[in-house]
Amino acid sequence: MPERRARRDLHPGAWWVWALGLAVAASRTFDVLLLGLVIGVAALMVAARRPVAPWAMSFRLYLWLGAVVVVIRVLFGVLLGGASTGTVVLDLPQVPLPSWADGIRLLGPVTWESLQRSFAVGLQLAALIICVGAANSLANPRRLLKSLPPALYEVGAAVVVALTLFPQLAESIGRVRRARRLRGDTGRNTRALRAVVIPVMEDALERSMRLAASMDARGYGRKGSASRGSRTLSGALLLVGLMGVCVGVYATADLTAPRLLAAPVLVSGFAVAGVGFWLSGRTVGHTRYRPDPWHGWEWFTAGCGVVAAAAFFGSYELDALTLAGLVVAALPAVVTPEPTSPYAALHATAAVPAAEGVAA
DSSP states (O other): OOOTTSOOOOOHHHHHHHHHHHHHHHHTOOOHHHHHHHHHHHHHHHHHHOOSSGGGOOHHHHHHHHHHHHHHHHHHHHHTOOOSSSOEEEEOOOOOOOGGGTTOOOSOEEEHHHHHHHHHHHHHHHHHHHHHHHHHHHSOHHHHHHTOOGGGGGGHHHHHHHHHHHHHHHHHHHHHHHHHHHTTOOOOSHHHHHHHHHHHHHHHHHHHHHHHHHHHHTTTTOOTTOOHHHHHHHHHHHHHHHHHHHHHHHHHHOTTSOGGGSHHHHHHHHHHHHHHHHHHHTTOOOOOSSOOOOOHHHHHHHHHHHHHHHHHHHOOSSSHHHHHHHHHHHTHHHHSOOOOOTTHHHHHHHHHHHHHHHHO
16 A cells, blocks of 8 residues: 555545445444444544545535435424324324325324434435535545546536536535625625525536536547447446346345345346446547546545445444444545645745745
8 A cells, every 4th residue: 555644635436435335334224323423434534534625615515404304304204293102292283184195194193203213214314415425525526527437428417517516516605605705794684595595506507517518528428439229228228227226225225125126136237237338338439638546545445435334234233343334434534645735736836935045
């Protein structure tokens, strides 16, 4: 492995593999303490290895989004009524529904057990969102797009907009808020909110579309030299493979689903989708300028995420195995190289004339 003290940015794919492994671990449990630890590991990694860049400032928005998801899930649990048995903590009048809505409750007694279940489900979804937010804050989206396989070049423009909209949104919010403070506008009422939201959304979408247009000018979105039959075959394989991946992921997350639909369908889906990717990328010729290296630290970071996911497959309760998996997932925060600072070169350049002046 390279020297630990040598600063360098890890491959963005390594951060995404790590984050997806942590997300898989979160999808395997409803234990509130374990989900809180997963969120803590993601926050620790962002605090320790987030680069100094505008696109890396969006993690706070993901935290707020996760909190909103938890609140909405709990409110839906109260609105749709709790379990029929348990400790009643809130006795609301039940709204009568027509006969065709049999089995659905609107309001009614809310039990402590139903609130706990709603909070745990909402926290699980929030943990998944925060894991994706951690990957978005750690991995440069433009460098990730440069590392995309050739099969994804035809949808490169759409991928650009999808991956950069949220980071651009966070950057736009900061820029608009600084502009309002410079103008002396510190209002926090509804009118001030409208004055912030509209320019932020417009600026974020405009910048993402401008980036997508520049990627399209560089060849993203072109069809290549493949025949119509070849494109149909590769598209069908990709569609079938991705459907298999979706079914496998759902069966893996749902512990009540048949195990035959979990790992076998998931592996088969990845295999079919891989063949489709290979067929689709075979006819697309492209070059990369200064491709990002994948060395020992990248394998280590990605492996830590895989180990965390595997630990939660062995157990989904708070025990030594899951705690060990989370400890391994947190290791890249302390042992991997720190990201490079965009201001290091400026400091070095400014230090040279200063040193020459002192010597003179």
